Amino acid sequence: MSDIFQVPIFLFLLQGLRVTLTIAGAAILMSLVFGTILAVLRNHGGFWGHLAAVYIEAVRNAPLLLFILAFRFMTPLPPVYAGIVAMTVFETAALAEIVRGGLKSIHKGQWEAGATQGFNKIQVLRYIVLPQAIHNVIPPLVSQFTTIIKDTSYVWAVGIEDLTGKGMIIMGRYTTAAQVFTLFGLIAAIYFVINYSISCYARRRHQRMAKAIY
């Protein structure tokens, strides 16, 4: 067992963790932006709304791995970038549906109050509706963020050395079931610590905000 808890192995895994967090972080940021745009369009309806709905439904009902493979092998992008783009394309659909739920939770009176003050639709969204909508869906959003971090491990399938990928490389050196089990346990623990910290932090912030507002 002690042959796994060594500094070089930790450092090796940390390199992978950096790749995992880079891909997940970039994908989360971009898919939150694009997802919000799609949510607004779909909520608004019309031609663009229908187009957004088609995108969301098409992407949500296909497997993530397929997107990662496609962007890795059908585009000239470097591997990590291909991973980021694939995850963004996929997660945009998931986040769009969550944000749309938030938009639906906002009472029509908020739109009307903004409109009567002289704000146009974009301004009402930006200053009045979206901040409340996002706040209302922070728990499912954060839950999806942690899913994104975990699902980043799929990029190992196209040879990107993320946390899981590095683990698989190390595994080549070990032979006994106990060693492999320990290694997987360690990797799982790293994912757990990161995701659990994010969840706890988000929950505390959300509760503090909610106490002030509602």
Add this chain to the structure above:
Amino acid sequence: MSRVIRLENIHKSFGKLEVLHGIDLEVKEGEKVVIIGPSGSGKSTLIRCINLLEKPEQGAVYVDQVNLLSNTQQLSRVRQSMGMVFQQFNLYPHMTVLENLMLAPMKLKKESGEEAEKTALVYLERVGLQDKAHSYPAQLSGGQQQRVAIARALTMKPKIMLFDEPTSALDPEMIQEVLDVMVALADEGITMVVVTHEMGFARRVADRVVFMADGKIIEENAPEEFFTHPQHERARQFLSKIERAV
């Protein structure tokens, strides 16, 4: 005095149900018009047509000589000069009282934060809530929220104020504090259109009472005339029911 609001032959339907059957209404500058009538008579729909929260299918809405239905690019500007107070307050719950009051002046009139805060505090003081500047709406009573909503509308220095049943969602003991603010406002000469069930307010403040029933204006008159000598049977019925309730 010039007419600041002119509605011509307004027809409005929700689905197959026509709720306004050709309404004509004019409001002069500084005039206080109180619209009363039974539930479902179209009062709220009518006042919401003035700033196009409801878009009539037919007719014309003029505010400050601008035909709002054909000049949609002017709608935002006209709405800035016309405050509205809702039955459900509709304060922005994610902002403090002060932020609620500062948002429109800062974003629409490009006032500096300092300027907007100064104006906001002046209006908060006028509705007697300067000590609540840093509270969130949910921490206030209904009456306080509605007074904040009135102050929020006033920070844009509107020429016209529209009130859509401002006291209907309030507990009885909070109605008076809101009416007091509205009476004080009326005394300042601002143009007001008020949909309400508060007959005392109508008598005290209105220059003209407009009685609606079944999507039509049945009778318009000075309050004393209307309340003591209603001309139409429908108005007499309505008033007798209210008196019985009291």
